[in-house]
Amino acid sequence: MKKELSVDTATIKKKDTFFAKLWEQRAWVMMSFPFIVYVIIFRYLPIGGWVLAFQNYWPAKSLFDQTWVGLENFRMLFDDPVFFQVLRNTIAISAIKLTLGMFFAILLALILNEVRNLRFKKITQTISYLPYFISWVVAANLVRDLLATDGIINEILMALNIVDKPIMFLGVPKLFWWVIGFSHVWKQIGWDAIVYLAAMTSINPNLYEAAMIDGASRLQRIRHITLPALRPTIVILLILNIGQLMNAGFEQVYLLQNGRVIEYARIFEIFELDFGLKMMRYSFATAAGIFRSVVSIILVFSANYIAKRLDQERLF
Amino acid sequence: MSRRFTRRSTEDILLDAFVYIFLICLIVVTLYPFLNTVAVSFNDGLDSLKGGIYLWPRKFTTFNYRMLLARPQIYQAVKVTLARTVLSTALGVFSTAILAYTISRREFVLRKFISTLYVITLYVNGGLIPTYFVYRYLGLTNSFWVYIWPAILHAFNLIIVRTYIEGLPESLIESARIDGAGEFTIFLRIIMPLIKPVLAVVALFTAVAAWNSWFDVFVYNPMKPELSTLAYELQKVLASAQQMSTSMELAMSRAAAGANEVTPRAIRATMTVIVTVPIACIYPFLQKYFVHGLTLGGVKE
């Protein structure tokens, strides 16, 4: 890094101020400028809509003729009888998805790395990507069919005498989080494994050879060489995903839920829809959205900070 | 020595057994639903209601396909979907690459500012209604462009491309710079060809998202049937599978033939196949790039 800097500073003559640098780097500035404008217009301008949360927004009036209510919408949010249930479901579902998703993706990557038959490896890998290409709208139907009482999973379980009557996977409230977790794994595992496989390709093969000479078993090689090489990727994905704890994945949950499991299925996005938009309580929905965004930001910055303190990779 | 050898080999055998069992289970749960869907889509609708269709149709028919493909809306939707997928992928790949290049330059003064600006968008958004107002102000509602502009840059794509560029040998860029090449030339001539693998990944991300999205049609263009997409048509079919529309000729010929009947399950399966097959087809073309393309890293200074 020192070296790169020195190359650059050679071209900078006298002033080392911010603006001088900016002028010096004008090519980069020009290349990135449109995208700064872009992100501000498309992603930040709508955030101005957060003022809705402090009003009692009614559509027929202009934004400035609305009644201001201060923090009333937030008070209603926190006082809502199902608020904690919603919070619990959201965090539980995303935490389960995060853990299972990561665990199985790493497992698949390790397993694929152990397959010696390259043809088989390639075929399996290709098949495992398949669910990634479909939307949840389609996937939810497939998952429903898979898990139905006359679906293939129940038929296999019955054939193997593991259960004596079909399990109604989608109808058991306590199972719902796990249905979401495993259907997430089903859809994402192949694709998510790619990141780890990519990280593995950068491991120096000499390390494995040296370990073999030292008599390390396959499991030991996985534990001492492969896994440590994955650490930076794992850390970055963890930071990225910890911020997503407040987003449990609207489409998936919405499409797989049913009346029977409502207590375990109502996540923030669904709550905002049912008690917000659908009731024209736009301000209330916005307040809930703000709460979610703020928590996310706190989580991601804390995770990033902790990573920095532990001298790990970090996001920014 | 020999004792150690046997121990290692039992471990080996167990490990291999685990590996193959795991992968075969994975293949079954992944492939089966798709094959089953294809089988149902080619099976007579009423017959499917009796259950018991697994991997092969029992009463083969192409009727379900003829029914769905008789709807003129499908063809318009195919055109729009292709246009949006191709256009947003092309624009998306190019924009992501160019911005990622600038923020991969460690000495760039706006590097951290831009990175943070984008990363925050992963977690914060203004919500549906405010976004709608902004898009309407920009003239994007009731317009094809609402499919393109909002989708071209995604922070996650930016991070993976940035990571990839940072992994390239710095000397390549330096030598070009010494040869007097401008930054844009360096980007086009040197960086772009080198980052093809990661761009393939971004292309796939963007294309899959564009192909599958229906919510933006629902929110911004529901009154424009000519701007409907395949995924939205799928939604329509799922919403009113019982109420499948047919062309006049087909309905008449069917009334004459008597026997055939579309059922929600058959229609769902058929529409699923129609929507899924084309996007899955692009995958083999990009596959060779994947394993090297998707590296993810942060900064560690």
Add this chain to the structure above:
Amino acid sequence: MKKFKGLLLLLVLVMAFGALAVAQEYKEFTLFSSDPLPDYPGSTILGDIIDEATGIKLKREFLVGDLETRLGLMIASGDYPDMMYAAHYTQRLIDAGAYIPLEDLIEEHAPNIKKYYAKYFDMITAPDGHIYFLPQQAIPFGPGERRYPELGFYINKRVLKDAGWPKIKTFDEMFELIENYMKKNPTYKGQPTIGWLTTFDSTYSYSTTNVPAHLAGYPNEGGFVAPKEGGKFKVRPYHTGQIEKYYYQKLNEMYHKGVVDPEMFVINYDQYIERLSSGRVLATFAQHWVLQQAQDILNRDDPDSILVPFPIVFDETVEEYMRDTPYIQQTQGMGITIACKDPVSVIKYWDYLVANQMLIQWGIEGEHYEVDEDGMYYRTEEQLALFRDPNWVRDVYGRQYYLNLYPSLTGVAEDGNSYVPDNQPSMIYQAATAAEKEVMDAYGVKSFTEFYNPPKPWEEVPYYPIWTITIPTGSPAHIEGTRHSDMLREYVPRLVMSDPSEFEMIWNEYVNRTRPLLQLRMEYIQEQLEWRVENWGPKNL
């Protein structure tokens, strides 16, 4: 990039030409309807005649996905189509200022609407003195006979035949019958028989949760009923009542006997219809229109398994009044929005539709119906066959696209013919399918409504029905209502599926949590109901 540009240009050109071709001859209006119909086929028998006669073509958006979400977006953004129908949420559009007043337009440009609706104008006039919409459900003229009642407990024809055509009166009797039949016939066409199945899909879940009110003999009132106490109507909840407890306890018992479909709470509406259509469901409860599709399919493909409606009640002491007193949709209908640039053409278009009800409902004389020497309309066997095919009626004839959402008429016209062909007195029996006739003959009736008591006359229930009273959107009462439906979604499956020993405990929990969620709506509805009785009471429908 060149290729994409070319493609895009092509796309734009195609669209522009398309738009031009339409614009040359016809005025175009946009329409949103909350009926999830498939896209208009482009040309139908009715549509072509109407387009030609009015010079107006419609660009229709039918609901995809969730109605409340779509409305929430539409209202927030203010981007409306020219005319709009939003079922139970019509009041929201009025509150949001989306509809324009119609009374002056009707006065000046719509002689037919004025003529037919005259009696009902004050029932659809908002408190601010304006008329914002025209009722979606037909304006009732005369008594209007029907082959099927509006709702009922439906029993599979095979079961009735097997038992020698019994007249089933009570819930217990019905389940006894089903259980006996199930023991003898555990499967049907290779699949397990389903004893009892109602739909619990969110949009239609009232087919499951409103049953206690009907067991108590009430017609389709909604979530509350209004018995007369001391000469006055008192709005009362039936949820958490004794009959509701009996209902769920019975279902619980039947669930553990394998009579109730174990997947009842998991499957969606499509699957419900699918199961009914398969002929293996022995009994269900529904509004007729909810299961009509399945009945049509059964009539065609499995006539032995058609579903026969009965007014089943809690016990012998209950007097049933399940049929609807004819009413108009005081709170639902189609309106013209503030986005419409030419409301006069729209009102004239509606006026044409109202004036031509016979065309829309019966079709073209000589082709779709015949007239006998007394001037009464009827259909020949071939004509009937056409109209029995639901796909032909919708896709080729086009009835759904011109009837249900627009202002329309029902009952008997001046010339003595019924507006709705199926309700033409001479056709109620004659036009029935062979399977339907077999059942009617066996019971010695000429229509299934004969199983029922005639509805209470309007004078006795001048508020009817409660469910058309709209709770103000976003109000505490509305929020209470949503919480209550959540409570039902949570507890109904538990009550039915729980271990019988836990039933009491879950029931008490349900009662304790539900009771506080009924108060606000009860008060509001009471108030509105009294207003209706006062203002509409003397009116004789």
